[in-house]
Amino acid sequence: MNLLRNLRALFSEFFYQNYPLISICSCFVALLTAYLHYEWKVHNYDLMSWKQLSEACHVTDIDFVQLCFLLTILVINVIFVGLIIGAYMHPLGQRDTELTLLEIKDRFSRFILLRLIARLDRIQGKMAAKRKSLNFHHFARSHHSMVKAVAVFRKDARKLLLPNESEIMQPIEDIYGVADDEERALRRDGYYKLPIDITDATVKCLFSAQ
Template structure:
């Protein structure tokens, strides 16, 4: 069971990080398959026909010409791979190294706020699902879960308000670290569509509510 979850998680992460390449290669494969199917239905060119054509081509072309064609194809394949790897990556992966301190702090603040909202929302959803069978024990458990979620938020929010000396000496990416898996889950769940205020005043107000 754990192996299945591990494989599923890695497949999802691979598709999320490489979806432009997967889409292009899948489209090329679909076009080639459609062309072969069209030739088979209209002209009755089956796989044996293409095999004979390849053998005829191999007999008519000499080794130097074939090597030259393969080199040209290899150069083009490498060039296309570089283009896909550099320009078709998700925007977040390309821009991480270019973020300013303000942008890094804003991303971190948005992440911890949305993570808190998501956790409280899940607790509320569980209570709503059991509303016909709720007891004092359910409310106590929900209160404890909410308190833990708020405590985690306060622990992380302190870095934005009062970073200690040891944290100041660390790279800014380590201080305001965002778990990419959690961030992706929040995006897929739609929480990043919420319009929230990530200013220092909002974080301070939640960190020290009056």
């Protein structure tokens, strides 16, 4: 069961990271399949017809050409069948409700940790860019920004470690909801590729740090 869950998470991450390329390839394959279907319906161009056309154009390795056509059609069918089954088994809008409590908390924990790392990294980057002209005001402003970033992290971390009574009564998605736009930005900037520990012990250690 854990293996299937990990595979599902791996595929979801892959499609999330590469969806522009996947969409372009899917559209290209769909158009190619539609063209082949049109030629077959209107002009009766089956595989043998394409083979003869290839021979007329002096194309070598005819068997490879036929195999490409067959594989293209097979891939299109598999994709569409997979989409139909996926839409039936997992309707849109119900992804979060299908996650377990542990998965929701892990996602939230990873998000608040990476958000803290990203904010501190950006502050450090601004300081490094101005290293030749730094003054007291720059340090004071950076310190204020760091304190603010840590305060936001501790506010969210408390909900993981010490949820109050009113929060316990709320839907789990409301307590540990993740801002999709911020999550996309973190993924786009590569922070989600960082190997970090998202256990409660790590969150508690950072939450209690002075």
